[in-house]
Amino acid sequence: MRFLPLVALALLAGTAHADPAVATYAIVVGSNAGGPGQTDLRYAEDDAHRVAGVLTDLGGYPANAIDVIVHPTPEQLRDHLAKLAERVQADTAAGRQARVFFYYSGHARAQGIDLGATEMPLAELRERLFAVHASLTVVVLDACQSGAFSRIKGAQPAADFSYSSRQHLDATGVAVLASSSGSELSQESEELKSSYFTHHLLVGLRGAGDANGDGQVSIDEAYRYAYHQTLLATAETAVGGQHVTFEADLKGHGEVPLSYPRAATAQIVLPARIEGKTLVEDRRAHAVVAETYKAKGTAVRIAVAPGEYDVLVRDGDSLSRCPITAPGEIDLAQCHREALVATSAKGGADWDDPHRYMVVLDFLVGPEHHDAYTQNLTAFGYNEDIAPSGGFSLTGLRQVYDRLWVGGTAGLASIPAWKHDIVGTQSLSQELDWSVATAMATARIEDHWWSWLAYYAQLSGGLGLGHSALSAADHMTYSTTNAGPAFAAGIGLRCHFARFGMELGWTYAGAYAVKDLIGNTHLAGGNRLALGFSWGF
Amino acid sequence: MRIPTLLFVAAAISQMGATDCGNALRDPGFDLWCGDQMCAWKVETGTIHKVATWNEGDPGVELVDDGTKIEQTSPVDAGDGTCIEFDLIANVDANAQVALNLDVYADGSIEHTETIPTSSWAPIKFKLPIYGPYRGVRFELTKHGSGHAVLAQIGAKITTGCEAFTPIVPAPAPLGSPCDDTIGCSTGSCVQTFFGGLCMGCTDGSCAATEVCGASDPTSPLRELPRVCEPTASRELGEQCLHDTECASGICTFGYPSGSWDPGSQYGNCSACRLGDACGCTSAYLDGTLHGAFVCNAGAHVGGPGSACGDGADCASGVCNGTPRLQCDVDGRECATAADCPFDGLQNTPCSTVGIQGGSCE
Numbered sequence: 038m039r040f041l042p043l044v045a046l047a048l049l050a051g052t053a054h055a056d057p058a059v060a061t062y063a064i065v066v067g068s069n070a071g072g073p074g075q076t077d078l079r080y081a082e083d084d085a086h087r088v089a090g091v092l093t094d095l096g097g098y099p100a101n102a103i104d105v106i107v108h109p110t111p112e113q114l115r116d117h118l119a120k121l122a123e124r125v126q127a128d129t130a131a132g133r134q135a136r137v138f139f140y141y142s143g144h145a146r147a148q149g150i151d152l153g154a155t156e157m158p159l160a161e162l163r164e165r166l167f168a169v170h171a172s173l174t175v176v177v178l179d180a181c182q183s184g185a186f187s188r189i190k191g192a193q194p195a196a197d198f199s200y201s202s203r204q205h206l207d208a209t210g211v212a213v214l215a216s217s218s219g220s221e222l223s224q225e226s227e228e229l230k231s232s233y234f235t236h237h238l239l240v241g242l243r244g245a246g247d248a249n250g251d252g253q254v255s256i257d258e259a260y261r262y263a264y265h266q267t268l269l270a271t272a273e274t275a276v277g278g279q280h281v282t283f284e285a286d287l288k289g290h291g292e293v294p295l296s297y298p299r300a301a302t303a304q305i306v307l308p309a310r311i312e313g314k315t316l317v318e319d320r321r322a323h324a325v326v327a328e329t330y331k332a333k334g335t336a337v338r339i340a341v342a343p344g345e346y347d348v349l350v351r352d353g354d355s356l357s358r359c360p361i362t363a364p365g366e367i368d369l370a371q372c373h374r375e376a377l378v379a380t381s382a383k384g385g386a387d388w389d390d391p392h393r394y395m396v397v398l399d400f401l402v403g404p405e406h407h408d409a410y411t412q413n414l415t416a417f418g419y420n421e422d423i424a425p426s427g428g429f430s431l432t433g434l435r436q437v438y439d440r441l442w443v444g445g446t447a448g449l450a451s452i453p454a455w456k457h458d459i460v461g462t463q464s465l466s467q468e469l470d471w472s473v474a475t476a477m478a479t480a481r482i483e484d485h486w487w488s489w490l491a492y493y494a495q496l497s498g499g500l501g502l503g504h505s506a507l508s509a510a511d512h513m514t515y516s517t518t519n520a521g522p523a524f525a526a527g528i529g530l531r532c533h534f535a536r537f538g539m540e541l542g543w544t545y546a547g548a549y550a551v552k553d554l555i556g557n558t559h560l561a562g563g564n565r566l567a568l569g570f571s572w573g574f
Numbered sequence: 575m576r577i578p579t580l581l582f583v584a585a586a587i588s589q590m591g592a593t594d595c596g597n598a599l600r601d602p603g604f605d606l607w608c609g610d611q612m613c614a615w616k617v618e619t620g621t622i623h624k625v626a627t628w629n630e631g632d633p634g635v636e637l638v639d640d641g642t643k644i645e646q647t648s649p650v651d652a653g654d655g656t657c658i659e660f661d662l663i664a665n666v667d668a669n670a671q672v673a674l675n676l677d678v679y680a681d682g683s684i685e686h687t688e689t690i691p692t693s694s695w696a697p698i699k700f701k702l703p704i705y706g707p708y709r710g711v712r713f714e715l716t717k718h719g720s721g722h723a724v725l726a727q728i729g730a731k732i733t734t735g736c737e738a739f740t741p742i743v744p745a746p747a748p749l750g751s752p753c754d755d756t757i758g759c760s761t762g763s764c765v766q767t768f769f770g771g772l773c774m775g776c777t778d779g780s781c782a783a784t785e786v787c788g789a790s791d792p793t794s795p796l797r798e799l800p801r802v803c804e805p806t807a808s809r810e811l812g813e814q815c816l817h818d819t820e821c822a823s824g825i826c827t828f829g830y831p832s833g834s835w836d837p838g839s840q841y842g843n844c845s846a847c848r849l850g851d852a853c854g855c856t857s858a859y860l861d862g863t864l865h866g867a868f869v870c871n872a873g874a875h876v877g878g879p880g881s882a883c884g885d886g887a888d889c890a891s892g893v894c895n896g897t898p899r900l901q902c903d904v905d906g907r908e909c910a911t912a913a914d915c916p917f918d919g920l921q922n923t924p925c926s927t928v929g930i931q932g933g934s935c936e
Contacts, residue, residue, distance in 0.1 A: 413628055416663055416697040417727055418603055460729075461600025461614055467632060507631035510605040515631030553628040555665075555695045 060128040060135045062121055063103040065089045068143035070108055072151035080225050081142040082107045084235040088140050091239050095296035095340050111157040118165045125169050137171035142235060145180035179216040179235045212256055212285035224271055229325050234281055237266035240327040243340040244298035252299025255292035301340035306366035309336045313352030320345040393436040399569035402427040405452050410559035414455050422453035432479055442481040446497050449474050452561060459510050471505040473548045473561040475523040490532045497525040501548025503561055523548035538571035598650040598730040604635040618643035627726040634726035637717035645714040647680045649796055652706030657736030661729040662698040664690055667721030677712035678704055678744035679751050680796055686742045703736035705743045707752040710796030747773045750797030775802035788820040789841055792907035799841055810932035811882055812867040812899055814841040814906055827868045843867055846882035858885035859928040866929030877935040889935030896933035900925050
């Protein structure tokens, strides 16, 4: 990676915040739509709005100078760029310099950005940006070739847009910040509801990236912050670490500030004593507005909108929740410990964090398996209750690799009673009530069709305990408990919304755990319809 | 005490189903145990043990000794059906021989023997047709040899589909049993009645001058009252009767005039007076089909020494000498316990005291 020394345009950038002689414009583009063979992204368009918000709040960009374009066609983007060029041309004619911020979040390939089904060639985008003739052009590209690891696996991704963009957009007065290196793929996070890169870039711009504490975040500081935080956040994902790249060809001296968090109307101050992974959550919107690793020893200011927030600090195995009203500084006395929750989930179509857990409660119903044991019961005059077998199972799973989950299942099933009346008596009968408890190790492979709908195949094996109780004619109850191997295999569909999910599937479950005295062992179980509820965390 | 309602016992026996939902045997699974004996099966000879089968709580019976026999008499009759399907589950060693004997009419003559093959809890099924009209079958299970023989189940269900099998033709029927020209009667003759052929030892007017065609004691719930020629006035107080002339007292309360008896009629009791006589004539035992001897001032403790009595309460002394009489509620047969009185739906009916037979006050 080539890293050019930054030459700041201090006059230009430094005055951009307040100097009316410098016109500031931003074109912010977000497009969730995937091209051929690509899965739709989930948060690219939301990210565009967030970027626009930060530029307005902290970047010194007038709201009417920010052009947010969502899901555009190439023609629409060309029109917006052309209009921008006209405005800059007018500014130049009026003796004003122009600063342009261009942001794109969406799919890309080696030769272009994918605006839905149509591609806009990189060369054209470059030429049109150059044609604006701004004094300073900052290009931020958050391009993702695929949002799903499952789609990536086994594929040969083409060169990343960020790589191509560096080659094509290097030019005087241009700085390019790209979300990943040329051989990497950019990722989204379901928990952050954003791409990793854009999220951390914005957190940096809110103040977390202000390394020198001068109250403004330069493009250099923003890059360093986004680079480290994005790499940290993606290092353990299935896709792998994501390296933010930055290249610039700038003339001048001094730094190029991108945001001015000190000037924000509200800030949250993370005290110097805090250390650990820190999450700032908007309490009312239930949205993460900042996530950073807070080092001990230095206070950090994060610019946010005024309001109620929770700051969650995780240090090792401990998690503290600190309520705070912005603007303000966290009062550590108000913090309280909580159980560990919330890791991240991959946007698009797949989970991307292997440290995920899921609990599934299934209710099972189906006809009981018939074998020599039940034939023997019939021969002895017993009749099967018409009710089906039924029960439930509780499965705890941990995602260990992409689509693979492992864990354990505990289940309890009740088998229909078998009964026979004693001929020649008016009320005497014998009834066999039985049930089976199982404890099994479980492996599940789960993949998504859509972001909310997954299909799975599950296999379990372990131990079953069969309990039978015969209410005999002598009014005594004869109980028997046997142990034996148990197994279950099933397939199904699971739909989920946030953490909660429902699943419907078929399972064949059995346990060789019910025995009689004459050598028959019942495979307790059979085909089961499974209706379940899942909870991910 | 209420006025007795007399049942047409014989008609009931012949017309009502004598099985439990088509099952001819009570407790086919040997599940009912009264202590160390089976409640529904009687041990004729040998020793039995209660043993576990597929489950400790579902017992079977082990025929222990060489020559052990157990039996159960079923009131199944031709009205229920003539095709019986047996289903057995047994665990029989190779050196044990187990057989199922069928004694049609339960008169002691074995008409058919089916050998139970050596098996280890494998279900066995077979069908046997019985030539009708029959009433009652005694099922007998025997074991010979030293090997183990455990029976877990012997179902006998009335069914159809026996056309392919040669029917069991019963031996000539005993008195009181239905009959036809093929079966015939072991004694007496097959007399056509309203209900069909019935083995009778006599008919009214067929006996000698010193005899009467009366009713001897019932011998089985499966049979009508046996009609035989009896010496005139030979039955003592409290005994069953049909005609006054059978009784030493000359009175057969609830009896029928000579010539009117048919198999649907009931029996009476030899008594000292008739119901309605102006002497307080009644019986200390009068409930439904049960009745003892009718005596004057019954239950009033006024009978002097030697007075006819049916119960101690009839006597001033409080003691009525004679033979205590117990009989099955349902058919009047002498009995000792309820096990002697199987009848409706294979269930045992009560065996009740009906007073003193041949009683006289002390």
